[in-house]
Amino acid sequence: MRNITMVLAGRARSVVTPPDRRLFTGLDAAGFEQIRHAGFAVACGRVISVPMTSGNRIAIVGAGIAGLAYAKVLSREGFPIEVFDKAPDVGGVWSATRRYPGLRAQNTKRTYRYSDFPMPEDYPDVPDGAQMQAYLEGYVHHFGLGDSLRLGTEVVAADPVDSGWLLEIRDHTGIHRASCDHLVVANGVFSEPSIPDFRGDDLYQVGGGQLLHTSQFHDLESVRGKTVLVVGYGKSACDVAEAVSHVAASTRVVARRLMWKMPRKPGLGLDYERLSLTRLGEAHFRYHRLNRFERFLHGKGRSFRDSNFDVMRELATKKMLLRELDLVPSGRFEEIAQSTVGLTTEGFYEQVRDGRIIVHRDTTVTEMLSTKAGPAVDLSDGQRVQADVVLCATGFQQRVPFLTPYVQRRLTDEDGNFRLHRHILPVEVPNLSFAGYNSSVLSQLNAEVAAHWTAALLQGRLTLPTHEDMIAEVDERLRWMDAGTGGHHAHGTAITPFALHDIDELLRDLKYRLPLRTRLAQWVRPVKPASYRGLGAKSHAAPSGPATVEPQREPQRSRADLS
Structure with a gap:
């Protein structure tokens, strides 16, 4: 191996170059020295040219x-x-x-x-x-x-x-x-991971409290017998809270804003995929460029669209016992699909009903503390709750x-x-x-x-x-x-x-x-990924008109095939 000084955007680094790095060893010493002497001032807006020894890498x-x-x-x-x-x-x-x-x-x-x-x-x-x-x-x-x-x-x-x-x-x-x-x-x-800057979080952790993002939490046994507070109300928040509630001493969810969620099977013979993974389901939400049917659905046919949302809202409310649990969101039901789809975590609302999960709705964390009784959190609803572990389901940057x-x-x-x-x-x-x-x-x-x-x-x-x-x-x-x-x-x-x-x-x-039959089926049936299987086979065709991606028969597979 050899040591080379590398200058990237004004930062000098010592770089160890192993003898074989497979594809990406395209710079010879002369080319690399060209970069080093040029100073490579990309951060200042100047991009220099470097010759490559092979193409398409x-x-x-x-x-x-x-x-x-x-x-x-x-x-x-x-x-x-x-x-x-x-x-x-x-x-x-x-x-x-x-x-x-x-x-x-x-x-x-x-x-x-x-x-x-x-x-x-x-x-x-x-x-x-x-x-x-x-x-x-x-x-x-x-x-x-x-x-x-x-x-x-x-x-x-x-x-x-x-x-x-x-x-x-x-x-x-x-x-x-x-x-x-x-x-x-x-x-x-x-x-x-995006973790909010909570006031007092340093003292909370010095006092023994754990502050983690859900993506940093891997072991249920680590919270057995502890008091756990989950921040958020999206899919990961409800997934984690439901799992934790079976082993923790107490589980609380702090939800700044309740969101509508869809049960996998809301009733009337409907299921989540038939509603959300079809062309008809997508058409209920306004795209920035509408086809003919979508223009109708968001125009003269809007009453049909709105009545469908009303039915789904009522089915979801009953299925998840939202009125009984005082967890009916204040927003419109169509907000269920705004960059994400709110899908119910199996067992979450049952755990709320049984008292194993407590949801603090329309609430935020105002301060984290270390008290004589142990790590604690103050909430905007005026409550102070013990929380050995705070899990943030607060999204990503x-x-x-x-x-x-x-x-x-x-x-x-x-x-x-x-x-x-x-x-x-x-x-x-x-x-x-x-x-x-x-x-x-x-x-x-x-x-x-x-x-x-x-x-x-x-x-x-x-x-x-x-x-x-x-x-x-x-x-x-x-x-x-x-x-x-x-x-x-x-x-x-x-x-x-x-x-x-x-x-x-x-x-x-x-x-x-x-094929037309596939496109028509997708209006009322969940999309089948296998319908797109032939796309690669057409990748080099140069037809005068659009090429058709024909579906192909696929083999049956078992779990053993993954090994």
């Missing part, structure tokens, strides 16, 4: 659902790829290092999957966190992605040059240099910390919203794509179709709008998202409930279409 940062979809699609399209993830295993939010007790998939195994890799038949209807991670491991094995993975390896800096990117990576042996022609950011919109400030400023607007064409392509930064920044209830499928879109872009098979038109489209979409969600859309990265709209737009760009 792609680095993917993140080995979660989206990163793996991109790895499979791009490698099958012939691109040399390498996938970096600081975790020791694949999975992203499903990694053993991040998943919390009680974590389960939101959808069933029939819809929360890749198009060409069904979940095992012997999986339960709704897989848990460990099963999801095993499924993703099986995906890696089935498609031979293992040799492209660099797990336990963090990308700590990525600096743009005219011909691609320079990467600074860190693993157990030290810091190394790497380069690529195109960078795919798949670090996830749920990767950096959408940031890309390894990109330079100069690049980050060009990626986002003044509110931190990502300015991405089709949620993929930055309008101001070249040689860069984003994967998974179209988070939805069909995350695998949205990521997979986006990967095909990116492959077509890199191969020159995609016709983009003008730069001005892309900027106008991004501005229009962000204004619509702000208006429809009150600004709560994960900085432009969450597209629920419009997963199918997103897929349709990408397919139109690719000039592909599903």
Whole structure:
């Protein structure tokens, strides 16, 4: 090995370069010295040119659902790829290092999957966190992605040059240099925990209290017999509270604002997927560009739409005993799908009914304390409650910390919203794509179709709008998202409930279409990911009109196939 001094954005570092780093050793000593002497002042807005020794090399940062979809699609399209993830295993939010007790998939195994890799038949209807991670491991094995993975390896800096990117990576042996022609950011919109700054949190922890984000909480036994307070009322808050309530001395949930939630089976023969994963279900929510039926539904047919929401609100209220528990949200029921879909955690309301979970509605934490009786928390409703452990289900920050400030400023607007064409392509930064920044209830499928879109872009098979038109489209979409969600859309990265709209737009760009019978079925039946299985087979066609993605028969699989 040899030591090289590396100057990145004005920061001098000692870099150990191992003799063999597979794909990403594209800079020879002369090229690297060129960078060092130039000073590489990207942070000040100056980008220099660096020659690459080979083309089309792609680095993917993140080995979660989206990163793996991109790895499979791009490698099958012939691109040399390498996938970096600081975790020791694949999975992203499903990694053993991040998943919390009680974590389960939101959808069933029939819809929360890749198009060409069904979940095992012997999986339960709704897989848990460990099963999801095993499924993703099986995906890696089935498609031979293992040799492209660099797990336990963090990308700590990525600096743009005219011909691609320079990467600074860190693993157990030290810091190394790497380069690529195109960078795919798949670090996830749920990767950096957001914990509020509570007054007195330092004294609370000095006094023995534990303050954790739900993604940092992995062991139920650690809270056995303790008093636990969960901050939040979203899916992770209710998942964790329900799991904890079976072992903790007491479990409380502090909800600043109650949100509507949907039972998996609300009644009248309906189920969650039939309501939320169909074209008819999506049409009930106003997209920024309406088709003919949607114009009717939000115009002359609005009474039909509103009556459907009224029925669903009443079914949900009765199913979850919300009136009896004084947990009826004050907002409109259609707010159930604003960048996320509120799905009921099985057993949560039963635990509230039985007194094992206490919900403090319309309440916030005002101060954390260390008292003679032990760690405690003051609430805005005037109560002081003992809390040995506070678990924050308070969301995530959408940031890309390894990109330079100069690049980050060009990626986002003044509110931190990502300015991405089709949620993929930055309008101001070249040689860069984003994967998974179209988070939805069909995350695998949205990521997979986006990967095909990116492959077509890199191969020159995609016709983009003008730069001005892309900027106008991004501005229009962000204004619509702000208006429809009150600004709560994960900085432009969450597209629920419009997963199918997103897929349709990408397919139109690719000039592909599903068979008419499939599109018609999707109006009233939950989408089948396998319907999109043939997309890759059409990737190099150049038809005069739209190509049809024909469904293909898929094999039955069992849990043993994942090993």
